[in-house]
Amino acid sequence: MMVEKYSQGFPCDYDPRELTTVTREGALLRTLARRVDGAFPSVVNPVAVWEIKEYYYTTTFGSRVADGVYETLLDGMELEELRENEQIKVKHYLITDARYTWWECGKAYLCRMFDMLHMGYADEILFGREVVEEMPRIVAEWVDVYKGSLS
Secondary structure, eight states, X not given: OHHHHHSTTOOOBSSOOSOOEEEETTEEEEEOSSOOSEEESOSBSOSEEEEEEEOTTOSSOOHHHHHHHHHHHHHHHHHHHHHHHHOOOOEEEEEEEOXXXXXXXXXXXXXXXXXXXXXXXXXXXXXXXXXXXXXXXXXXXXXXXXXHHHO
């Protein structure tokens, strides 16, 4: 809802059912290894991609959370390779929630997420209500980049 509200009517893929692909002049450059949770404006040549990691009502801390963290790492490393070798920047966001999961059960993985942020594998990580606070600014940045690519 936040992306829709601030995207100024530009397209957005809220449920990509295909792999993220980047092209140049119609030629394929990269296809990422896994599907993301959203892409603006499209999963093909996106300005930004995001993942949502929410783990409510879990009674134990298991491999699903670890897998989620490492999936984000993989995406970030692939996007870094694209940026370094093709000079194409795709913004990468991680959206997460569930205080109990991260602060009570999985502090080591929470630290790993901050490592990814500092290593440049994620542009921003939004926790809980930060989604409401920060998405207007973030989506405005995407729209500016997208408008610039149209001219």
